Amino acid sequence: MQAKRAFAAVVCSLLCAGLAIGPLSGVAGARSTTVKLDDDLFSPERKTVSAGTEVRFKWIGSDRHNVTKKSGPGRSFGSETTADRGVNFAKKFKQRGKYKLICTIHAKDGMKLKLKVN
Numbered sequence: 252m253q254a255k256r257a258f259a260a261v262v263c264s265l266l267c268a269g270l271a272i273g274p275l276s277g278v279a280g281a282r283s284t285t286v287k288l289d290d291d292l293f294s295p296e297r298k299t300v301s302a303g304t305e306v307r308f309k310w311i312g313s314d315r316h317n318v319t320k321k322s323g324p325g326r327s328f329g330s331e332t333t334a335d336r337g338v339n340f341a342k343k344f345k346q347r348g349k350y351k352l353i354c355t356i357h358a359k360d361g362m363k364l365k366l367k368v369n
C-alpha cells in the first residue's frame with residue numbers, strides 16, 4: 252500500500268512537470284524577422300512570412316526614410332520619417348494577404364516592399 256502511494260506521487264509529479272513545460276514551449280514559436288531600409292531601397296524587396304510574425308524595420312542608410320502601408324489587409328499604418336539608424340519601426344502582421352509597403356519619399360525611385368503573409 253505504501254509503495255503504491257509513493258509510485259502514484261512520482262507519476263503525478265512527472266505529469267505535472269510535463270504540463271508546466273508544455274505551454275511555455277509554445278511561446279518559443281513567436282517569430283520575428285528584419286527588413287532593412289537602405290539608400291534607397293528595402294532589402295529584401297520581396298518577403299514572405301507566416302501570420303503573426305513581427306517584422307522589424309532597420310534603417311541602415313544615411314537618407315531619411317519611412318515605412319508606409321500603401322495597400323493590404325487591415326488598417327493603414329506608417330512609421331515616422333527619419334535618418335536615424337537602427338530599428339525605428341516594428342509591426343506584427345496578423346492578417347494573411349499581400350501588403351505593399353513603401354517609403355513615401357523614395358517610392359518613385361522604386362523603394363517598395365512586397366510582403367506576403369501566409
Ligand SMILES: [Cu+2]
Pocket residue numbers: 291314315316317354355356357362
Ligand atoms: Cu526612403
